[in-house]
Amino acid sequence: MAVTYSAMHSGPGRALTAVYGVFALSASARAGYQLIREFDEAPVAYSLSAFAAGIYILATVCLVIGSRTTHRIAIVSCIIELMGVLVVGALSFTHPEVFQAPSVWSGFGIGYGFIPLVLPVVGLLWLARVGRRVRTQESASQLQAS
Known part of the structure; x- marks a missing residue:
């Protein structure tokens, strides 16, 4: 019996x-516009908006x-995303001069x-729940095989 991550679907x-997916699209569109048109204003x-967009795309895929x-x-993507929003969120309040314009993660989103x-x-x-479910299926599958 093949064990799959079908619970993710x-x-x-x-x-x-x-x-x-929506965040991947919106963050990508925003970052693309900002990088092309306004990069000199708040690099x-x-x-960071472009980096966030990349994380959202990776997580979606x-x-x-x-x-x-x-x-x-x-x-790993979710952990990076959480750390990013926490760090950038805090820094956007403590060092506003660095964040002259808002990013996706500014002000904790x-x-x-x-x-x-x-x-x-x-x-x-959700990923922890799915992982537990798969591990349970794998254990049951191994017991049946022995």
């Missing part, structure tokens, strides 16, 4: 993937594929309704 998994903030390897990459702060937490919780 269930209702909540699809919703999570859809939200990541740090706009580079990994959630869509749903293999063991992409599951692990998605976990205030410009996006704090979804950038909540999304990686929800993502990590």
Whole structure:
């Protein structure tokens, strides 16, 4: 019996993937515009927006594929995303001169309704749940084989 990460494609998994997809598109569009048109105004903030867009794209692709390897990459992506929003969010308040313009993660994602702060937490919780389910299936499969 092949054990898969098909649980990632269930209702909540699809919703999570859809939200990541929307953020990948919106952050990419925003970062692209900012890098092309306004980079000289706030290079740090706009580079961070591009980095955030890349993380959202990577997480979305990994959630869509749903293999063991992409599951692990998605976990790392969510951790990087959470660390980024926490660090950039704090620095945007303590060092506002560095963030002359808002990025996706500025103010803990205030410009996006704090979804950038909540999304990686929800993502990590979902990925942990899916991982536990797969490990349980693997254990059952190994018991049946012996």
